[in-house]
Amino acid sequence: MADDNISVIKIHDVLLVTVPPDPDDGSVNILQYKVLKGMERHRVKGLVLDISACQTVDSFFARVIAETAQMVVLMGGQTVIAGMQPSVAITATQLGLKIGNALTALTVEHALHKIGTTI
Amino acid sequence: MALDRQQFNDILEQLPAYLILLTPDYQVPFANRFFRERFGQAHGRRCYEHLFGRDEPCDICESFVTLETGRPHEWQWNGPDGRNYHILDIPFTDEDGSTLILEMGIDVTKYKQAEEELQKAHDALESSVAERTAELNQELAQRLQAEEAFRETNAYLENLINYANAPIIVWDPDYKIVRFNHAFERLTGYVADEVIGKSLEILFPDAQREESMALIRCTAPGERWEVVEIAIAHVDGSVRTVLWNSATIFREDGITVEATIAQGQDITERKKAEEELIKSHEELELRVQERTADLEKLNETLRAEIEERKRAEEIISRQAQEILEVSTPVIQIWDGIVTVPLIGTLDSRRTQQLMEQLLQKIVETGSLVALIDVTGVPTIDTKTAQYLIETISAVRLLGAEVVLTGIRPEIARTLVQLGTDLSNVNTRSSFSAGLLFAFNLLKLEVVKQT
Amino acid sequence: MIECNHGTVVISDESDIIVARKTIREVSEKLGFSLTDVTRIVTAASELARNIFVYAGSGVMSWCILDTGNLVGIELTFEDHGPGIADLKQVMQEGYSTSKGLGLGLPGSRRLMDDMEIRSRVGEGTTVVVKKWRRG
Numbered sequence: 150m151a152d153d154n155i156s157v158i159k160i161h162d163v164l165l166v167t168v169p170p171d172p173d174d175g176s177v178n179i180l181q182y183k184v185l186k187g188m189e190r191h192r193v194k195g196l197v198l199d200i201s202a203c204q205t206v207d208s209f210f211a212r213v214i215a216e217t218a219q220m221v222v223l224m225g226g227q228t229v230i231a232g233m234q235p236s237v238a239i240t241a242t243q244l245g246l247k248i249g250n251a252l253t254a255l256t257v258e259h260a261l262h263k264i265g266t267t268i
Numbered sequence: 269m270a271l272d273r274q275q276f277n278d279i280l281e282q283l284p285a286y287l288i289l290l291t292p293d294y295q296v297p298f299a300n301r302f303f304r305e306r307f308g309q310a311h312g313r314r315c316y317e318h319l320f321g322r323d324e325p326c327d328i329c330e331s332f333v334t335l336e337t338g339r340p341h342e343w344q345w346n347g348p349d350g351r352n353y354h355i356l357d358i359p360f361t362d363e364d365g366s367t368l369i370l371e372m373g374i375d376v377t378k379y380k381q382a383e384e385e386l387q388k389a390h391d392a393l394e395s396s397v398a399e400r401t402a403e404l405n406q407e408l409a410q411r412l413q414a415e416e417a418f419r420e421t422n423a424y425l426e427n428l429i430n431y432a433n434a435p436i437i438v439w440d441p442d443y444k445i446v447r448f449n450h451a452f453e454r455l456t457g458y459v460a461d462e463v464i465g466k467s468l469e470i471l472f473p474d475a476q477r478e479e480s481m482a483l484i485r486c487t488a489p490g491e492r493w494e495v496v497e498i499a500i501a502h503v504d505g506s507v508r509t510v511l512w513n514s515a516t517i518f519r520e521d522g523i524t525v526e527a528t529i530a531q532g533q534d535i536t537e538r539k540k541a542e543e544e545l546i547k548s549h550e551e552l553e554l555r556v557q558e559r560t561a562d563l564e565k566l567n568e569t570l571r572a573e574i575e576e577r578k579r580a581e582e583i584i585s586r587q588a589q590e591i592l593e594v595s596t597p598v599i600q601i602w603d604g605i606v607t608v609p610l611i612g613t614l615d616s617r618r619t620q621q622l623m624e625q626l627l628q629k630i631v632e633t634g635s636l637v638a639l640i641d642v643t644g645v646p647t648i649d650t651k652t653a654q655y656l657i658e659t660i661s662a663v664r665l666l667g668a669e670v671v672l673t674g675i676r677p678e679i680a681r682t683l684v685q686l687g688t689d690l691s692n693v694n695t696r697s698s699f700s701a702g703l704l705f706a707f708n709l710l711k712l713e714v715v716k717q718t
Numbered sequence: 719m720i721e722c723n724h725g726t727v728v729i730s731d732e733s734d735i736i737v738a739r740k741t742i743r744e745v746s747e748k749l750g751f752s753l754t755d756v757t758r759i760v761t762a763a764s765e766l767a768r769n770i771f772v773y774a775g776s777g778v779m780s781w782c783i784l785d786t787g788n789l790v791g792i793e794l795t796f797e798d799h800g801p802g803i804a805d806l807k808q809v810m811q812e813g814y815s816t817s818k819g820l821g822l823g824l825p826g827s828r829r830l831m832d833d834m835e836i837r838s839r840v841g842e843g844t845t846v847v848v849k850k851w852r853r854g
Contacts, residue, residue: 171740173732173733173735173736174732174735175732204743204757204760205743205757205761205764206761207761207765208823235754236753237757239757239758240754240758240830243758243826243829243830244761244765244827244829244830245826246826
C-alpha cells in the first residue's frame with residue numbers, strides 16, 4: 150500500500166516526487182529509498198519534492214526530508230521542496246522544524262526553475 | 269514476877285524465831301533452837317564461815333550497824349536456807365562487861381511472798397486499769413470524732429440542700445412539706461417556715477393542682493420520677509415550668525416510706541428562649557424566602573443584562589475581526605510582489621493573523637517577494653518579534669523571500685536586545701528601497717521613459 | 719460547565735499515529751478551528767502519539783471537547799506506561815532527544831498548543847495533556 154503511494158518520476162534531468170496528503174512513516178522511508186535509487190540510476194541535477202497536497206509535516210517527516218536533501222547533495226544534486234501549504238509552513242516554523250540544505254519553492258515550476266531546468 | 273534463868277532459857281528455846289548472840293568479831297556464842305534447827309551449830313566458827321562458807325564478812329550484813337549507832341537496828345536478810353528474815357539487832361552488854369549483839373530473826377518469807385504477790389496483783393490490776401482506761405479514751409475519742417463527723421456531714425448536707433441552686437423539697441407520706449430549700453423559696457416566693465408542715469397542694473397553680481397531686485401520689489409506693497414536668501405557682505401569681513426528679517427515702521425496714529425528696533430544674537426561661545428561637549427562626553425563614561425572591565428577580569434582570577451584553581460582545585467581536593482583517597491588508601503591488609504595511613502597535617493575535625494572511629496571499633498570487641513595512645509600528649514586544657521572525661521563516665519555507673523595511677530605532681534596539689538573528693533577513697531602510705530590492709530579486713528594472 | 723464529548727485511539731503501532739492524526743483532524747475541523755490551527759493540533763497530536771510509540775511502545779490517546787460556554791476547545795491526553803521521564807526540565811529543553819527524533823516533540827508541541835501539562839514517574843509512565851482553544 151505504502152509502495153503505491155509514492156511515485157518517483159524523472160522529468161528531463163530532475164526527479165519529481167509527489168508526496169501524498171498524509172504520509173505514514175513507512176511511505177516516508179520508502180520515499181527516501183526510491184529517491185536514492187533514482188539518483189543512482191539516472192544522471193539528474195536534483196530532486197523536486199511536491200508537498201502541495203501534504204496537510205501535515207511532523208518532525209519525523211521533516212527529519213527524513215532533511216536527511217534526504219543532505220544525501221542528494223552528497224550525490225551531487227539539489228533538493229527543492231515545492232508547494233508547502235501556508236498552514237504547514239506556519240506549523241513547521243512554530244514546531245521548530247529544519248529542512249537542512251533543501252531549497253524551497255512556491256510551485257513545482259518555480260522549483261524546476263531554481264534547479265535550472267527548463268522543460 | 270521474876271523468871272529464873274531456866275525459865276528464860278526455855279522461852280528462848282521455844283521462840284518461833286531465831287535468837288543469837290554475836291560478838292564484834294563475828295563469833296556466835298549463843299543460838300537458840302530455832303537457829304540451830306535451821307542453820308546448825310556454829311561450833312566456834314565465825315558467822316559468815318558457818319552460814320555462807322565465806323572467808324570474810326558479808327557485804328550485805330547490817331548486824332553490826334547497831335554497835336555503831338548504839339540503837340536497835342531493823343533490817344531484812346535472806347538466809348542460806350533461801351528464806352527471808354526480818355531482823356532486829358540490839359546492842360547488849362554481857363555480865364562480864366563485853367559487848368555483844370542480840371539478834372532476833374523472824375521468818376517473814378510468807379509475808380514477803382504474800383506482799384510480793386499482792387504487789388504483783390496490784391501492779392497487774394494497775395496496768396489492766398491503765399489499758400482499759402487507754403481503750404476507753406480511744407473509744408471516747410473515736411466516738412467524739414464520729415459525732416463531729418456526723419455533725420459536719422449533717423451540716424454539709426443541710427448546706428448542700430439549703431444552698432443548692434436547684435429547688436429541693438422533701439415531704440412526708442402525708443404530703444406535708446418537711447424541708448424546703450432556699451432555691452425553692454426563690455422559686456415560689458414562700459419562706460421555708462411558712463410552708464413546712466403544710467400540704468404540697470399550696471405549691472401548684474389552681475388549674476393543675478389535681479393533676480400534679482396525682483403525679484405526686486405515684487411516688488408514695490416508692491416510684492421515682494425520672495423527669496416529670498410540673499408547674500409551680502409563685503406567690504405573685506406567675507407560673508414557673510419546672511422539671512422534676514424524685515427519690516423515696518425508706519425506713520430501715522426498706523418498705524415503709526419515710527419521705528420523698530424531689531429536685532427541680534426551672535426551665536421557664538429555657539422554654540421561653542426555645543419558643544422565641546422557634547419564632548425568630550420562622551421569621552428568619554420568612555425573610556430568607558423574601559430575600560430569595562428578591563434575588564431571583566434581580567438574577568433575572570442580571571441574566572437579561574448578561575444576555576444583552578453577550579450579544580453586544582459578539583457584535584463587537586465580529587466587528588473587531590473585520591477591522592483586524594482590514595487593518596492588516598495584504599496587497600499585491602506587482603506581479604510577484606505582495607506587501608503588508610503594518611500600522612500601530614502589534615499584538616500577537618494581530619501578528620498571527622497577518623502571518624496567515626500573508627502566507628495565504630503569497631501562495632494565491634504566486635508571489636516570490638513579500639515586503640513587510642513596519643514604518644508605522646512604534647514599539648514591538650518579545651512575543652510579536654518572535655511571530656515576525658517565524659513569519660519570515662514560514663515565508664521562506666514556501667519558497668518566497670521577505671524584505672523587512674522601515675525598522676525604527678526602537679524596534680531595532682528591541683530586536684537586537686532580544687537576540688533576534690536578522691542576518692539572513694533582507695532589510696531596507698525605506699519601503700521604496702525595499703521595493704527596488706524586490707524588483708532586483710525578480711530581475712525587473714525600473715526604467716525612466718524617454 | 720465543561721461539556722466533554724470524547725474518544726480514544728490506542729497507539730501500539732506506527733500506523734496508529736496516522737489514525738490519531740486523522741481522528742484529531744476530523745474532530746478539530748468539526749469544532750471550527752482555522753486551517754492553520756487544525757494543522758497545529760494535528761501536528762502536535764502526531765508528535766505526542768509518536769512519542770508514545772517510540773518511547774513506551776504503546777499507550778492511549780484520548781480526546782475531549784471542551785466547552786465552557788464562552789470558549790470552545792479541544793483537550794488531548796496521551797498516556798503510556800513506559801519508562802517515564804526522569805528530568806522533565808531537560809526534556810522540555812530545545813533540541814533534547816533520547817531517541818531518533820529531532821527533540822522537538824514536547825517543547826514544539828507546547829508552542830503549537832495553548833496549554834501543556836506533563837505528569838511522569840520513572841518506571842510508571844507518562845501522561846501529557848494538551849489544550850487548544852478556538853479563536854475569534
